Amino acid sequence: MRAIAPGARTFSAVMLAALLTPVLPRLSHPSPYGGLAAQEDDREEQEAAEAAELARRDSLRRIFDPAGAFEPLDLPEPGEFRDAAGSPGEAYWQQRADYHIRAALVDDRIEGTERITYTNNSPDSLTSLWVQLDQNLFRETSYGALRAEELDGEVRHGGFFKDGGFVISGVRADFEGEATVPEYRTEDTMMEILLGEPLPPGGSRVEVEIDFAFEIPETGGDRMGQLDIRGGIIYQLAQWYPRVFTYDDVNGWNQSPFLGQGEWYLEYGDFDVELTVPRDFVVVATGELLNPEEVLTPMQRERLAEARLSEETVHIITPDEAGEDHTRPPGDAPLTWRFRAENVRDFAWAASDRFVWDAAGWEDVLIMSAYPEESIGGPASSGWERSTEYLRHSVQYYSEQWLRYPYPVAINVAGLALGMEYPMIVFCSWRSRGAFLFSVTDHEIGHTWFPMIVGSDERRYAWMDEGFNTFINYYSGIEFAGGEPILGQLMSPTQIATDTRTPSHAVYTPADSIPEAEIGVLAYNKPAAVLILLREEVLGPEVFDEGFREYIRRWAYKHPQPADFIRTMEDVSGQDLDWFFRGWIYEDAILDQAIASVTRLGDTTRVVFENRGGIPMPLEARILYQGGDEQRFDVPVDAWRVDGTYVLEVLGGFVRNVQIDPDGVMPDVNRGNNVWGRGIVGRRPPR
Ligand SMILES: [Zn+2]
Numbered sequence: 165m166r167a168i169a170p171g172a173r174t175f176s177a178v179m180l181a182a183l184l185t186p187v188l189p190r191l192s193h194p195s196p197y198g199g200l201a202a203q204e205d206d207r208e209e210q211e212a213a214e215a216a217e218l219a220r221r222d223s224l225r226r227i228f229d230p231a232g233a234f235e236p237l238d239l240p241e242p243g244e245f246r247d248a249a250g251s252p253g254e255a256y257w258q259q260r261a262d263y264h265i266r267a268a269l270v271d272d273r274i275e276g277t278e279r280i281t282y283t284n285n286s287p288d289s290l291t292s293l294w295v296q297l298d299q300n301l302f303r304e305t306s307y308g309a310l311r312a313e314e315l316d317g318e319v320r321h322g323g324f325f326k327d328g329g330f331v332i333s334g335v336r337a338d339f340e341g342e343a344t345v346p347e348y349r350t351e352d353t354m355m356e357i358l359l360g361e362p363l364p365p366g367g368s369r370v371e372v373e374i375d376f377a378f379e380i381p382e383t384g385g386d387r388m389g390q391l392d393i394r395g396g397i398i399y400q401l402a403q404w405y406p407r408v409f410t411y412d413d414v415n416g417w418n419q420s421p422f423l424g425q426g427e428w429y430l431e432y433g434d435f436d437v438e439l440t441v442p443r444d445f446v447v448v449a450t451g452e453l454l455n456p457e458e459v460l461t462p463m464q465r466e467r468l469a470e471a472r473l474s475e476e477t478v479h480i481i482t483p484d485e486a487g488e489d490h491t492r493p494p495g496d497a498p499l500t501w502r503f504r505a506e507n508v509r510d511f512a513w514a515a516s517d518r519f520v521w522d523a524a525g526w527e528d529v530l531i532m533s534a535y536p537e538e539s540i541g542g543p544a545s546s547g548w549e550r551s552t553e554y555l556r557h558s559v560q561y562y563s564e565q566w567l568r569y570p571y572p573v574a575i576n577v578a579g580l581a582l583g584m585e586y587p588m589i590v591f592c593s594w595r596s597r598g599a600f601l602f603s604v605t606d607h608e609i610g611h612t613w614f615p616m617i618v619g620s621d622e623r624r625y626a627w628m629d630e631g632f633n634t635f636i637n638y639y640s641g642i643e644f645a646g647g648e649p650i651l652g653q654l655m656s657p658t659q660i661a662t663d664t665r666t667p668s669h670a671v672y673t674p675a676d677s678i679p680e681a682e683i684g685v686l687a688y689n690k691p692a693a694v695l696i697l698l699r700e701e702v703l704g705p706e707v708f709d710e711g712f713r714e715y716i717r718r719w720a721y722k723h724p725q726p727a728d729f730i731r732t733m734e735d736v737s738g739q740d741l742d743w744f745f746r747g748w749i750y751e752d753a754i755l756d757q758a759i760a761s762v763t764r765l766g767d768t769t770r771v772v773f774e775n776r777g778g779i780p781m782p783l784e785a786r787i788l789y790q791g792g793d794e795q796r797f798d799v800p801v802d803a804w805r806v807d808g809t810y811v812l813e814v815l816g817g818f819v820r821n822v823q824i825d826p827d828g829v830m831p832d833v834n835r836g837n838n839v840w841g842r843g844i845v846g847r848r849p850p851r
Contacts, residue, residue, distance in 0.1 A: 221667040225754050225778045228808040233780050237742040237750065239727040245413040250731030251718050257285040258723055261408045262433040268440040268498070269399065269515060272390065275377040277334075278405050281433075283369050286411060289362040293370070294411075294419040295355040298403035299378045301385060301422050302328030307352045308385075308424040319680060321385035321424025330406070334375035339363070346372075353422040355406065374406050383580060385424050388512075391580040391594060393536040395487050396518030400579040400591045407510070410621070412723050420623060425683065426675035427615075427622035427629065430509035432721050440500045441515050443492055446481065448521075448534045449513035450588045451505030452572045459499050461491065471523035472530055477552040481521040483537045505587065507570075507721055509619055512586035514577040524552050529569055531556045535578035536594060545598040551576045554605045554644075559612075561640045565709075566613055567716050574612075576605055585611030602644065603637070603651050610637050618719045625726055626675040626683075627749065631691025638692060654684075655693040660831035661755075663690060670752045672726075693831065694748040701782060701829060702744060702801070703737050711736035743801065747779030755779050757824050758837035760809070769819040771840075773810040777833065780804040786826040788841075790818035796826075 242248035244255035260283040267276030284290055301308045302324050309324040335357060337346045348357045363370050380399060383389045388402040409419045410429045418429050439447055447459070456465050464480050471478040485491050493499070505511060514534065523532040533551035541547025555576050563569045571588045578594035583604045590608035592601065614632040615622050622629040634655070641650035653659060663685045669678055671691050678686050699708035711733040715724070718732060726749075734741050747753040756777035763770045773783060783799040795814070803810040821841040825832060832838060 218667060221752075225667060225752055226756070226776060228775050228778055228780070228804070230780070230805055230807055233747065233778070234740075234743050234805055235746075236740075237730065237746055239730065240414070240725070242727075242731075246725065246728055248731065249735040250715070250728045250733075252722055252728075255287075256722070257287070257413070259283060259285055259408075259411050259431050260433050261431040262435070263405070263511065264436045265405055265511070266438045266440075267405070269442070269445070272380045273377060274380060274401065274404055276405060277373065277375050280372045280374070280406075280408060281369060282363075282372065282408060283367060284363045284365060285367055286413070287365045288416075289364055290359065290411070291362045292359055293357040293363075293372060294409040294417045295357060295374070295406045296403075296409055296419075296422060296428075297330045297332070297350060297353050297355050297406055298422045299381075300329040300350075300353045301403075301424060302381045304328065307421045311423055315680070319424060321387070323381045323383040323385050323389065325379075325381060327379045328381055329378060331377045332374060332406075333377065334373070336373040338371040338373070339369075351421075354409075354419050356419075376406055378404070386581055387584045388591070389580045391536075393516070393518055393594070394538055396516060396536070398514060398516040398519070398536060398577075398579045398594070400512075400514045400577060400581055400584075402510075402512040402584065402586055402591070404513075405511070410723065414725055418621065418623075420676075423676050425678070425680065426624075427626070428510070429621035429623055429723070430619065432507055432509050432619065435503070435505040435508060435511045437503045437505075437511055437513075438500050439503070439513060439515075440498050442517070443495060443497065443499050444487075444489075444517045445499075445515045446491075446517075446519045446521060446534070447501040447513060447515045448519075448532065448575050448577060448589065449501070449503045450508060450511040450586055451503035454502040454504055455500075459493065459501050461493060464491070468523060468530070471532075472525040472528075474524050475526075475556075477522045477524045477533075477549075479520070479522045480532075481519060483520050483540060486520045486537055487518040505571075508587035509616060510586050512584075512589050512591075514579060514589070514591065520548075522549075522552050524556050526556050526560050526569075528572070529559055530573045531559060531575075532573065533576045533578075535576075539578045539594045541597055547597050547601065548578055548594070551578075551592075551601065551605060554602045555609055557644050558606045558609045558640055561643050562610060562613055562636060565639070566636065566713060567617065567720065569612065570617065571612075574609060576609070583608050585609070585616070587612070587616045599650055603641065606640050606644070606650075607633060607637050610640065613716065617721065618716055619721060619723050620719075621723070621725075623676065624674050625672075626678070626687035627671045627691035628724070628726065628729065630687040631671070631695070634688045634692035635695040638696060654689045655696060657693070657829055657831045660690060660693045661833045661835075664752075664754050664831060665833050667752055671749045691749065694744075697748075697781075697830070698733075698741070698744060701784075702741075703733075703739065707737045708733075743780055751778070753778030754833045755781055755831055756834045756837070757781070757783060757830070757832055758834070759822055759824060759840045762819065762822055762840045764819070767816055769814050769817075771812045771814070771819075771822055773812065773824065775804050775808040775810075776837075781830060783810060784825050784827070784830075785812070786823050787814060787819055788821040788823075790820050793817065 245253045247253045262281040265278040304324050312319040337344045346357050388400045391398045411417050467480045519534040521534050535548040539548035559569045559574050573588050575589040577591050581591040582593045584591040585608045592604045610633045615629045620628040671686050714736050715732040730745050754777040758774045758776050760772040760774045780801050782801045785797045787795045824838040
């Protein structure tokens, strides 16, 4: 999902204090018996301790230890499940969860029954099935609500209310034709269904049926919910049915409470879903609509057929028609919309009695948008009437650049959520306009590739989801705008240098342990920016793209771990990149290359470069000579393997100016020590 807006990251003292809390010993507590002066002393002491801790951490980030920086990363041992080259191993396995769901929308409530067919492909016997009850986050007493309280309620993923949460009214299991009523336990957003008899390894199956209901939250953690619009309502439904947790070869069950910020890690399967809604509602969902003749008018079916073949956007329901009786098949009874989705890890949907609906085609993909009339733009800025065009660009661009879009539909729905991704369907804010609407649409549908196709663990490794996606978005934006990155300033070297100047957390930090104010940087912009560096400055686009495509190919519809990605990039490029991932991802190191001295000895000039940050990077330098000649040096990262000093001696000529990173592509935290001499005074490095 999208957590960032330009300028969203402000580093106040309060945030800094919050950030440091886990690492700082509490030196003193204000005593209820102490006077104001004592409290004042305490505060000063606390502030001094925090400043000292900051300085200590900052100095650590600056220490360059060549042996440590180039040491092999301590990755998990490869084996039969995941091999040393980064591929799924010979004995790789993963579980499978197929769903058949029947649900009804009644007023502001969902009532449903699901049948999960769970296949145990693991080599282990399973005694229970762990299921996620994400709606329970919205209970007033959920772990997420308590956490929000601790953070003074200022969380984006709130929406807690009195009647929030799932009501589970029945659980049944069926194993080898024997029906049972299993015991189950629930803890916050987690449910453990005890299978009674262990589910044997090697492909055995159990079917579990769950009856569930919940009140639709108004603001469902900015990921789902309802929005009142002129003359109607839009429901965005996600995290709406009990979903099994992933069981894998690394952690076994990956069960953990849903706290709001950390996203998911889900199994693949097929979905058959029947959604019964009031007749005046139009439904869009993950999957192919199986019964258009029952739920659409002949004219709408005709328009859809036309849209499939059209590059231009075609209305299925025009703004004038939205909400009109004649846009629905005649009758009064609720209608059941039937969808089927294959090989997906989730299912989401939206329904409204006032949708404007349009569509276009790209190859055999039907690309659609559903939005309220008030999302249409005006003279100042275009709006949702361009959504389908944006979506079509993104589907085509990512298909051609990385892996072909594998699903029959791609849908953008306007509603309350700022931006959320689900297979084949994304939710973006009804308020988004212009470049921001492009950018958020492009981002959410970009999630098709990460994590919908490449199914990594978003809760542990947000960077492999948001970071990888933001990275591909950067180039998609350039392609769309014909050369200029859209919102690219967030990933510019200068911005990343600013973001890394103050110690925070490593990119590797699990999503729920990142302070909300840091999420934009640590999960999105920094990992994206360092992948841009890896592509442009370390490996070169051709080699990088070959590696990245291979990673997608190897792990499509599977569950990669960070080591699988790193090993694949090293395998394909033939280069050791452990130093790169250690400094930028696993640690919170900083980049500071410097010119230590320039000395003339006879007809030789000796330039001493130093690596003063904790991370090594290739050194790019330019020397300008008297008379105007210039010379460029591209020094591989290996220059720093022995120590933090690199000496360059140039013969002849009179050196007028030396500059590190003359193109300004590196997130160097101190550019002041990058230049020596005269000649380009007043000219700042680009960007
Ligand atoms: Zn995202």
